[in-house]
Amino acid sequence: MYLHVQRLINEIVPDEPDPAAANALQEGLGGQFGEMRTMMQYLFQSINFRGPAGKPYRDLLQGIGTEEISHVELIGTTIARLLDGSPRYQGSPTDPLDTPGAGGATPLAIALDQSNIHHYLVAAQGALPVDAAGNPWSGSYVYNSGNLVLDLLYNLMLESTGRLQKCRIYEMTANKTARSTIAYLIVRDQAHENAYARALETLGVDWGKVLPIPKTNAEQFPEVKKLLDLGLQSKQYTFDLAAQSEAGKIYQGMSPSQDGTVLDASEQAPEGVPSTIAAERFEEFAPGLDPDLLALIQATADLEMADVQPLYGPVAPAPGATT
Template sequence: MFFHVQRMLNEIVPDEPDPAAANALQEGLGGQFGEMRTMMQYLFQSFNFRGPTAKPFRDLLYGVGTEEIGHVELIASTIAQLVDGSPRYQGNPTSLDEPGAGGETPLSLALSGGNIHHWLVGAQGALPVDAQGDPWTGKYVYDSGNLPLNLLYNLMLESTGRLQKCRLYEMTANKTARSTIAYLIVRDQAHENAYAKALEALGVEWNKLLPIPKTNAERFPEVATLLEQGLQSKQYTFSLDQLSEAGRVFQGESPSKDGTTLSTEQAPVGVPFPGIAVERPEEFGPGLDPELMELVQATAEMEMRETAAPLWGPAGS
């Protein structure tokens, strides 16, 4: 089972809307080396895992794969904010934050920047596509059934994903985009450490075959702050019943050779969930129908009442 906690893995820093940056981030979401790929690849490797004596390796895959679900949520929310506009937007009024202002056509901006599908298909939200607009495909997912091969491939995947995110960071100065990109750069390094350590536990000298790219990401201020917190050397198990054995693999000196020691935790604390985006009348989105809004409010009140229920097992147990 998977549980959802309404907290975001990392803060999405407010800034002006940037449709071009949003489209670039689509590669990090739905591209060949994006978060949708890592999420599906690690989870399917977990689902198909064989050999009970190798359970610590399966649990490691489960933990990383589950975290990737949160990464998909984080980057999708960031893309939506870059297209839709942030709560603190102080720039000149445009069709993004004041539809139809000054006699403009409400969605005219869609014709001049980013991916037109963000408006035409997605109603100012993220899409399961890459930066070229090509749909994500399950053909990206690799699962050979062989543990060393899978781990080696996963290390390559994380290394390439981290390299691409460093390039994304250099493409934009937008604070909204960079806050998420920096966080993913550091967590990709943690996952590199996870798969490198797992290979070492199997006796594979991976560093002679596949050195981690020298991205020098620590020169990015946001990345440096997260590295100082040791975020690159923590791995989350997301094991509610604390049965994960991933800590038997993710321990000892970091393969990054940065002087840190690897450790596991159940889950990150996270930051407050930003909430539901505002209505967009020009997209004919939620909020046009008063009866629909009443239904949304009733549902929200019901969910608030249910928060008093136990976090595990049936009510009253």
């Protein structure tokens, strides 16, 4: 069972729209080594896990898989913000459809010669479940052999390759919005590398000889170094409200990264940052809230909302109710 907190796991720094950077980030979302892949792979491995004695390993997979859901949200939101409005479009909310953008520019002309035209044709300036070449994400990417050592080895390779690709994407753009998210994911990929490497060590696997981790020198990136200085590469969250996770039995001791840090699995989840909904895009007719629809929304908002208890489990019946 999963619960959603309406906060982003990391801050997205504001900057100008950059459709080309948005398309590069699509590889980190829907590519073979992207966040959709890691999310699905780890969750399926945890769902299909066998052997009660291996619960700490199942809990580690489940915790990282749950975090990857938030990474899909983060990178998808970043793509949408990088696409949010043509840089030349200054349409008027009172006359958004028939008047071209500032200086006579056509509002969506940018879609014809930059990035991925599907971002504008079918996604209304939002993210898509595809890679940077427009190929749809495929469930065939998911590796789940059922053998713990094989799965952990494959996961270590997956995180390592994903971090390598994100370092390349970082070097493709100077956009602050893109780099803020890329840097965070680079560091969290390293944390997950540490998790799977440490898990393999507890199983007697000398992974360093079997699978050398590529050296990316990502600490040269200012945004990455800031996070590394906070020790974010050596933390793993449980995302477990009931405090039943045993992942901390594995994620402990000196970091396999050999950077002098100690692995820490004591936190339930990061604090996160406020999540905001983007403004309407009139040139995309999205979401297309005309005055009648806005009136309906306001009428619904004026209704008294039922009180929701901030907990999970059985909810006490209302006074006077029968069961």
